[in-house]
Amino acid sequence: MLHHGFYRMVTTIVFIAAIYFAGAANAAPAATNEETPKTLGVVLYPGFEVLDVFGPVEMFMSLGTSKVRVVMIAEKAGEVPSGAGGDKAGAWSGPKVVAEYGFDNAPQIDLLMVPGGFGTMQQTQNAVCLNFLRERADKAQYVMSVCSGSAILAKAGLLDGKKATCNKQFYGLLTSNGPKVDWQPKARWVEDGKFITSSGVSAGTDMALAVIAKLYGEDTANGIAKGTEYVWNADPSNDPFAKDAK
């Protein structure tokens, strides 16, 4: 038992040391944006798609809170249910994620991110959400969307005259929300000024690493991909799903 207890203690110390080392290793190469942590504000709504949110969030969280603080925001603070394609519209029975802030008390957002999901269409007709996005996009350093999230940005008028992309499965429907947007049918993600829009669901993770590379360098992005055992598609023009665009 003594040996067992000692072993546990050593294991725990090694693990804590590993965490500190991982933090220090992360901190070292980033010379560009070290001053204060940036705030990544993720806008949740009923029927958001879980991987649209947590693919990118995983990558940003891996930077550590000294670089990026992740905050979940919704129209009203509280628990927000996710949804999926197999559900009937409006029956958002997926796992609930806590929005710590409502639109009324959200902090300054440096990196604004709008996920997609089957709840998207309700938000394209929600003036409160569109107004919040217009107001906060104006003050953000970068505005990202994943999947159908770009339809909400488009409906807010934020993508007018800009290049953007979205989910390829519902391409025609989604792009109809932005007749003045220069939609790209073949792109894993598209950058135009401060707006960076990704293709469907999984593409958001690739986009997030690209944004991390812009802010903190390629080495940091590659280190995070390796740490999360993620095969990063780092080429925005490599869109394996473009052929489905209608």
Next chain:
Amino acid sequence: MLHHGFYRMVTTIVFIAAIYFAGAANAAPAATNEETPKTLGVVLYPGFEVLDVFGPVEMFMSLGTSKVRVVMIAEKAGEVPSGAGGDKAGAWSGPKVVAEYGFDNAPQIDLLMVPGGFGTMQQTQNAVCLNFLRERADKAQYVMSVCSGSAILAKAGLLDGKKATCNKQFYGLLTSNGPKVDWQPKARWVEDGKFITSSGVSAGTDMALAVIAKLYGEDTANGIAKGTEYVWNADPSNDPFAKDAK
């Protein structure tokens, strides 16, 4: 304005029809396990890794609630904070996910899943968690883990004499939790009887699609990968991160 309203209505109808169609398309090819929905029980704990959970959950949710119902479970029901490598140990400041059930009132679990994360080591020493896993693994059809989650299963003794894998970055530390486990240093995921353990973080998504293929057929798994624009690594022996195993 009349035209605009009409356009909105048509758009909405098309979208709702698309959702129903997607649901129907999903339902069609699955002849194997149609009777009652299976329950995927995901065990959350403070400091769980978000993509470990939501990569697989995205894929299972894409089956629709007629096939799989996803439930979040924790030692006590309520909000559970996630964590990441950049955080100091114990300071789990990540997004919170709601556990609808506690260990005391969790429903029957058909597909049990244990994520990894920097909170793993605390759970390897949490007898309440280990007991719950032993009890529920016994009654489950499949028991999955992602990343360091297999260290918890190993500590519970569930992997003794079985082939398993885990995260490759902390391989030595994690495998020390199961001296009687036949650990595999090169595997995207490993299946041994009812236990299916994946490598780090992103590997869980590949494993989830493999389990979906086992339960509902390859076509269904490929359809979900396409719908979520995910490049599925469908070969468990293709482990791009195996070289880091220590």
